[in-house]
Amino acid sequence: MTAAVIPHHIAIVMDGNGRWAKRRFLPRLAGHKQGVDALRRCAKACAERGVKVLTVFAFSSENWNRPTDEVDGLMNLLAGALAKEVPSLARDGIRLFFVGDRASLSAKVQAGLAQAEAATAHNERMVLNVCFNYGGRWDIAQAAAKLVAAQQPITEMAMNQAMALAHVPDPDLLIRTGGEMRISNFLLWQSAYSELYFSDKWWPDFDEQALDAAIAEFQQRERRFGKTSEQLAPSPA
Numbered sequence: 001m002t003a004a005v006i007p008h009h010i011a012i013v014m015d016g017n018g019r020w021a022k023r024r025f026l027p028r029l030a031g032h033k034q035g036v037d038a039l040r041r042c043a044k045a046c047a048e049r050g051v052k053v054l055t056v057f058a059f060s061s062e063n064w065n066r067p068t069d070e071v072d073g074l075m076n077l078l079a080g081a082l083a084k085e086v087p088s089l090a091r092d093g094i095r096l097f098f099v100g101d102r103a104s105l106s107a108k109v110q111a112g113l114a115q116a117e118a119a120t121a122h123n124e125r126m127v128l129n130v131c132f133n134y135g136g137r138w139d140i141a142q143a144a145a146k147l148v149a150a151q152q153p154i155t156e157m158a159m160n161q162a163m164a165l166a167h168v169p170d171p172d173l174l175i176r177t178g179g180e181m182r183i184s185n186f187l188l189w190q191s192a193y194s195e196l197y198f199s200d201k202w203w204p205d206f207d208e209q210a211l212d213a214a215i216a217e218f219q220q221r222e223r224r225f226g227k228t229s230e231q232l233a234p235s236p237a
Helices: 017-023 028-049 061-065 068-091 107-119 136-149 156-162 208-219
Strands: 009-013 053-060 094-099 126-134 173-176 195-198
Touching: 017 028, 028 053, 028 068, 028 126, 028 208, 053 061, 053 068, 061 068, 061 126, 068 094, 068 107, 094 107, 126 136, 136 156, 173 208, 195 208
Parallel strands: 009 053, 009 173, 053 126, 094 126, 173 195
Antiparallel strands: none
């Protein structure tokens, strides 16, 4: 692979943790723990390949509807992962952003997210956006509300600047694992021109080879952004 064709921004719907655990007769939380390991591998691999932004869907606004013990387990898992993973992310030059509605999170979780962001704020190698209590419709609504409150006209450019991911460019490649072929309310605004790639692998099994396969597929796509192939072709000398 050449650096020129590596996607600048990869977004991932990390799906399949529960099914991975069920296949092994394990509780669903065991799958989520394996999912954290998979995220660690994926973030490291993306940084090594020259990806500059990785955005992952960790907990959607709809996930509150899951069984209480699973939600509580996910919150505890997040707290543990922050304590364990942030120092290594900081050493690897990865900057963390947590994207989503924090108002409904506990004060302890909110403080943990803020501390993790502060601990990695100086890093420049790669940005890791963790979408937690996030939904694409929520993002669009909060951006519009922000503009209304500021008495600004709602234009496409203004919306871009008010979105929760305004600090990074839109994703070039959006990957969903787990065999499902939908984006499930993830980055609805930002993925307008993203290349979509669906993997049958459950997220805990998504390794470096699976990432390379997705990138290789991306490299075969022609991104026209509304233009024709002829318009994209270089002019003859």
